Amino acid sequence: MLKALHFGAGNIGRGFIGYLLNKSGYEVTFVDISKEIVDNINKYKKYNVIILKEPVEKEEVKEVKALHLEEEDKVLDAFLEADMVTTSVGVSNLSSIGGRLKKYLKARKEKNEKPLDIMACENALFATDVLRERVVKEEDDDFITYLNLKVGFPNTAVDRIVPAVKIDKELPVDVAVEEFFEWDIEKNKIKGNLQIEGVELVDDLKPYIERKLFLLNGAHATTAYLGYLKSYKYIHEAIKDESIRAIVKGMQEEISTALSKKYDVDKESLMAYAEKVIKRFENPYLQDEVTRVGREPLRKLSSEDRLIAPLKLCSEVGITPNFILYGIAAGLLFDYKEDAQAVKMREYVEQFGIKKAVNVITGLEEESDLVEEIEKRYFELKGKLI
Numbered sequence: 001m002l003k004a005l006h007f008g009a010g011n012i013g014r015g016f017i018g019y020l021l022n023k024s025g026y027e028v029t030f031v032d033i034s035k036e037i038v039d040n041i042n043k044y045k046k047y048n049v050i051i052l053k054e055p056v057e058k059e060e061v062k063e064v065k066a067l068h069l070e071e072e073d074k075v076l077d078a079f080l081e082a083d084m085v086t087t088s089v090g091v092s093n094l095s096s097i098g099g100r101l102k103k104y105l106k107a108r109k110e111k112n113e114k115p116l117d118i119m120a121c122e123n124a125l126f127a128t129d130v131l132r133e134r135v136v137k138e139e140d141d142d143f144i145t146y147l148n149l150k151v152g153f154p155n156t157a158v159d160r161i162v163p164a165v166k167i168d169k170e171l172p173v174d175v176a177v178e179e180f181f182e183w184d185i186e187k188n189k190i191k192g193n194l195q196i197e198g199v200e201l202v203d204d205l206k207p208y209i210e211r212k213l214f215l216l217n218g219a220h221a222t223t224a225y226l227g228y229l230k231s232y233k234y235i236h237e238a239i240k241d242e243s244i245r246a247i248v249k250g251m252q253e254e255i256s257t258a259l260s261k262k263y264d265v266d267k268e269s270l271m272a273y274a275e276k277v278i279k280r281f282e283n284p285y286l287q288d289e290v291t292r293v294g295r296e297p298l299r300k301l302s303s304e305d306r307l308i309a310p311l312k313l314c315s316e317v318g319i320t321p322n323f324i325l326y327g328i329a330a331g332l333l334f335d336y337k338e339d340a341q342a343v344k345m346r347e348y349v350e351q352f353g354i355k356k357a358v359n360v361i362t363g364l365e366e367e368s369d370l371v372e373e374i375e376k377r378y379f380e381l382k383g384k385l386i
Contacts, residue, residue, distance in 0.1 A: 002195065005078050007031045007097055008088040009041060009066055011162040015175035017086050017121050019049050020183065022061045024197040029078050030066040040173045041066035047173040052165065052285035079104040083192055084117050087131070088158075091124045092299070098134025105135060109146045115191040117152040121183070123217060125209055125304055128155045152191030157184040157208040159216060161280065163288035180280055184208045207263045210309075214255045215274050218306040219248050222327030223281060224293035225334050229381060235288040239281040249278065250323030255310045261317045297334045298341040303363035307331060315370060325370075329377035332358070333385070354378055 004021045006013055009032035022028050032038050041047070042065055051057040067074050079085065079101075089097055101118065108116070120127035132153040136144055147153075160181040167176045185194065187201040194201075202208060220235070226247060227238025238244050256270035300306055307328050314321035332349065336342045348357040354375050359366040364374075 001025065001027050002083045002193075003027045003029070003078075003081055004084045004086065005029050005031065005075075005082040006086045006088070007069075008090075009034070009037045009173075010088065011164070011175050011177075012088040012121070012158075012160070014047060014061070014173060015049055015162045015177040016158065016160040016181060016183075017088055018064065019059070019061055019177075020181070020196055020198060021084075021086070022064060023059075024195055026084070026196075028061075028064045029082075030064065031069055031075055031078075032066060033069045035068060037173060038066040038068045040171070044171050044173065047171050047175065048169075050167055050174060050176040051179050052163075052176055052283065053179045054285070056285065075100075076104055076107060080108050080112050082116065083114070084119070084194065086118075087120045088122065091122050091127060091130070094120060094122070094127060094130050095134050098131045101131070102135045102139075105147070105151065106143065109143065109150075113150065115150050115152070115193075117154060117190055117192045117194060119154055119156050119185065121156050121158045123158075123213070123306075125213060125309070126155045126206075128153050150191060152189050154186040154189035155205050155209070156186070157182070157205060157212050159183070159212050161286060161288065163286045164292050165285075165287040178280060178283060178286055180276075182212070207259065207265060210259060210313075211270065211273060213306050214259070214310040214313075215252055215270065216277050217300075218255065218310055218324070218327065219252055219274070219277055220281070220293050221300050221306055221331065222248050222251060222324075224290040225297075225327060225330035227290040228294055228334055228336065229330055229385060232290055234284075234286075235281050235290060235293055236284045236286065238290055239278065245278075247323050247326050249274070251310075251321075251327055252277070254314055254319055254321050254323055258310065258314045258317050258319045261319075262313065291336050291339070294331070294334050294336065294342075295339050296341045297331050297339070297345055298361060301328065301331050301345075301361050308362045308364070311370065312364075321370075325373050325377050326381070328362075328374050329381050332361075332374070332378055333381055 004026040009030035018028050046062045049059045120131045161178040165176050183199045184202050186205045223238050226244045232238040252274035260267040311321050311324045358371050364371050
């Protein structure tokens, strides 16, 4: 049986990556920092994935196990035998995971000639490249030659909404997910024999990553930030608001036009994907709170993430990004007190003023036309709250 080692046993790890790997016949071992999650997985050796649709369905994931991140020897043993290593730990944790993988790979180089594929399944552009860069940093030619021959680092685009919805659980590690999922993998960087049900292997991943990050994640964040300003609790409520819906659909059209120009892709196919995204947001079974989707605004408003990256793309290809600007401005007004990044963002605005704060948060030039337009919409939206 093929063996998979997955770092990150949170909702995405259990409800998406681990679920698909298990369904595809892999023996799945999770690695996580949470002792509670690890202990519960090992206690029950299974969990349920509840698919939020009409009617609700339930699938059992069986014969799984877990290791605590600090069980170094056991994690190393599992790594030495793995056919595939995947992560869903959050982009900010990739560097530390990469440092661990470097150590494990050096041990594997001496003990196992079997090919290995390592994939970062994160919401970011080319996250596996980030992981690989940490692994190869300051390494000698012999180690890098080994990696080039035996270890694949394919980038991936992953998509499944896993909301923090309240469900009746049989087991404490049960998880609820939407029905839709997508997992695309760079074909030409694979070294082993990937056999994952429902995965699409593609020659050029960049259009898929940007389509998902911009048209789904960007639209999701925009819905959340505008919904928060209008005091909606859930995404499915916010997207039914005509003014919010118009902005979200408007930004999707701007982005689809820009992506179509950049990649010479049919715009109609991009808009069809965008329309499917809106339907997913409307799903009332997800009970997806706007504060969850909007969390960590400093990351989501950073230079290469879901709102600023498509803004810059539109500007580069000559598309006027009117609607995207509203999503960014709304994000800057996300002052949810239980989110540390939202609190920090408010401090930036109060300390520097809005234009300098936008520069610090997004990396955009303070005196640029884009920042000026963001500032206008910021005060426009803020004025409606007073």
